[in-house]
Amino acid sequence: MTSLLVELQTEELPPKALKKLSEAFAQNLTKSLASQHFLADGSRTTVYGSPRRLAALVTNVLAKSPDEAFKQKLVPVKVGLDAEGNATPALLKKMKALGIDADVKSLKQVDDGKNVQLFYEGIRPGVELAHGLQTALEAAAFNLPIPKVMHYQLADGETTVSFVRPAKHLVVLYGEDVVPVSLLGLKADRLTSGHRFHTHELIAIKSADGYEEQMMTEAKVMPSFAKRREKIVHDVVEGARAIHGEAIMPEDLIDEVTALTEWPVIYESSFEEEFLKVPQECLILTMQQNQKYFAVQDEKGRLMNRFFLVSQLKAKDGGDAISAGNARVVRARLADAKFFYDQDKLQTLESRIPLLKNVVYHNKLGTQAERVERVKAIAAKVADLIGANRDQAVRAAQLAKVDLLTLMVGEFPELQGIMGEYYALHDGEDEEVALAIREHYQPRFAGDALPSTPVSLAVALADKLETLSGLFGIGQMPTGDKDPFALRRHALGVLRMLIEKNLNVAITDLVNIGYEAMKEVANVRDARDELLAFFEDRLRVMFKDKGYSAQEVDAVLATHPTMVLDVPARLQAVRAFAQLPEAEALAAANKRIGNILKKTVPETDVVDVALFDSEAEKALYEALCVAEPKAKAHYEAGHYTDLLKGLAPMKAPVDCFFEDVMVNVEDARVRANRLALLWRLHRTMNMVAELSRLAK
Known part of the structure; x- marks a missing residue:
């Protein structure tokens, strides 16, 4: 079988989007070829994906798609044939x-239930690869997740085309042969550009299967994003190990650096030790964001004055000049960070508090100073609830927020909260207070650590409750996939803290506290019901992601439990109940x-045994009298699994009741x-969950 290579060589592609662009390009190409049976x-x-190219190699590609049988509906018989059976116009x-x-x-007549239809059955001949590939190329290029399209003119000075970046060369090889297709005003060829600095002539790709090797040896380009990434990680890790350190390598930074280089070469550099007096988070962020460097820490997690950079050049001098040049650049950046830090320490956080009144939080919710007063009020009440x-x-x-x-x-x-802790400690604030300033933003993202102390939890909950109560109160709820204020994340953070930190606090109490702090603000309405429903939706998503079925989650949430901490235990109980032989019938x-x-809700739950006229009624009542107090005891003790399993003996009397007794007499x-x-x-049956949701 023959392989197909498609490479679109462009100007520099946006690095943060390159990985997705290259994967989408290859996926779209393959999907289109597959749909056409090639x-x-x-x-x-x-x-393949590098700073200046999107490419894909597809193996086992047919030169011509196979002939295929097909069936085509034409028109109803009464429309297509006249009285003599001849074809109508x-x-x-x-x-x-x-x-x-x-x-x-030769046409077939088929009754589709409405009309007798005429069908043609035949063989559709296959098409040549060039024809199908033209369609596939357009599908690959014009369905990309492009952050921002560029419009540019072709060499003729008249034609304007649109793509993520201007395209320079189009390589399309089927085996060793060029396939006559075109894209973005480019005709397919075998010529492409190599490394911007290590090569100067165009490279003629000899064959599809030899593309990667030829690009490595002649073009000095490592076209595989995955292999470049692997090399960068390996070389940086080994370099750090050689100096008895560990590289700090966030996934996003690795991907971005991989997308910036076609031929990655790792160099080590350093900066003056005096900069280590600045909080290491500042230094790390400066190196990562401004320079795309990999910082290094020692075995105790302390930042070292060494870092690694990824270059595109294999220097003849071993990289001394590159290392020295980057040391000069980072020195200026770190000097800025040190200046900011030193200047900030000249004023205490407390002295800055009045300035918060000059910072608008939201045009309908006031300034940061007003917001802080609300967060303080909420934090005080939450602290009392959780024992902080x-x-x-x-x-x-x-x-x-100072x-x-x-x-x-x-x-x-990105350093908000983190710098607050450093400045608070410098000002002599209590360590618990300083830590809470850092941690009150947590969790910042899915899977992030939760606040570690009761005080931090109180402030984190207060901050999120104020945000949710205020924005819901002015009608700024998330819609569809739009959530500009990250309210879903805030709600999920509240729920995670309640559950994972074992906080025995009712979600209704927290929502009420948030509302109390907001109700004096003009234009804020009572949105507690909507907010409680929102929390419930987040719980639903949370536990479905943990592997619980929609039925299990719906059964528990249908009872609207206010103690979020209980939800995992209720779900486990429902799952255990569902395994019982009696579960389906109950x-x-x-x-x-x-x-x-x-249809009819009774006015009282008092049962008069004197009105029983069947053994089935009596048996059910007696069984209920045994089960009911046990269920209440298990419920109050939080033994939800025992409660639901204790319902199993009710199956027989319940079945008999419905067989022998008519309710609406x-x-x-x-x-x-x-x-x-x-x-x-x-x-009694629905104390833990609404069991009807488990019915098939």
Whole structure:
């Protein structure tokens, strides 16, 4: 089988988008070829992507797509054939439009339930690769997740085309042969550009299968994004190990550096030790964001004055000049960071508090100063609920946003909270308060660590509750995939703290506290019901992601549990209940009882045994009298699995009841008595979860 190579060589592509662009280009190309039946069994696609090229190698590609049988509906018989069975003008017109040349007698008649239709059955001949590939190329190039399209003119000075970056060369080889296709005003060829500095002439690609090796040896380009990334990680890790350190390598930074280089070469450099007096988070962020360097820490996690950089050049002098040049550049950057830090320390956080009134938080919710007062009020009440130090929580809440006014956070917004801790400690604030300033933003993202102390938890909860209460109160809820204020993340953070930190606090209490702090703000309405529903939706997503079924989650959340901490135990209990032999019948009975009670709700749950006129009623009542107190005891103790498993003996009396007893009889007293019995049974069964949601 023959391989197909497609390479689109361009000007420098946006580095943060390169990985997705290259994967989408190859995926779109392969998908289109497959849909046109050009791929034989065992076909595989290799993705290539470098700063100046998107490419893909597809193996086992057919030179011509196979002939295929097809069936085409034409028109109803009554429209296509006249009384003598000859073709009508309508049928002939339809066949001509479809390119079908066939004797009308060869057409099939099929009854589709509405009409008898005329069908043509034939063989559609395959097409040459060049024809199908033209379609595939356009699908590959014009369906990319392009951050921003560029419009540029072709060499003729008249034609304008649009792509992520101007395209320079198009290589399309089937085996060793060029396929005559075109894209973005370029005709396919075998010529491409090599490394910008190590090569000067165009490279003629000899064959599809030899593309990667030839690019490595002649073009000095490593076209595989994955292999470049692997080399960068390996060389940086080994370099750090050689100096008894460990490289700090965030995934996003690795991807970005990989997307900036076609021929990665790693060099080591350093900076003066005096800069290590600046908080290491500042230095690391400066190196990563401004220079794309990999910082290094020692075995104790302390930042070293060494770093690694990724270059495109294999220097003749071993890289001394490159290392020295980058040392000069980073020195200037770190000097700026040191200046910001030194200047910030000249003013205490407390002295900056009045300046928060000059910072607008939201045009409908006031300034940061007003917001801080609300967060303080919420933090005080939350601290009381969770047993945190109230005074420390209020103090941390008062100082939590002040570092937004510092030079360092102004330059690096990612350091908000982090710098607040450093400045608070410098000012002599309590360590618990300083830590809470750092941690009150947590969790910042999915999987992030939670605040570590009760004081930090109180302030973090307060900060998120104020945001949610305020923005919901002015109608700024998330819609669809739009969530500009990250409210889903805030809600998920609240839920994670309640569950993972074992906070025995009702979500309704927290929502009420948030509302109380917001209700004096003009234009803020009471949105507690919407906010509680939002929390419930986040719980639903959270536990589905943890592997619970939609039925299990819906059954638990249908009872609207206010103690979020209980939800995992309830879900485990529901899962255990579902394994019981009696579970299916009890869930179905629960659904039946629910449907009955929807029509008529009894005025009381008092059951009068004197009104029983069957053994089935009596047996169910006696079984309920045994199960009900046990269920209440298990519920109060939080033994939810024991509660649901304890319902198993109810199956037999429930089944007998519905077999032998009619609930809605004419006698009003008997009917009400039976409804009261079912009401109590339904209430007992649904303490932990609404079991009807488990019914099939």
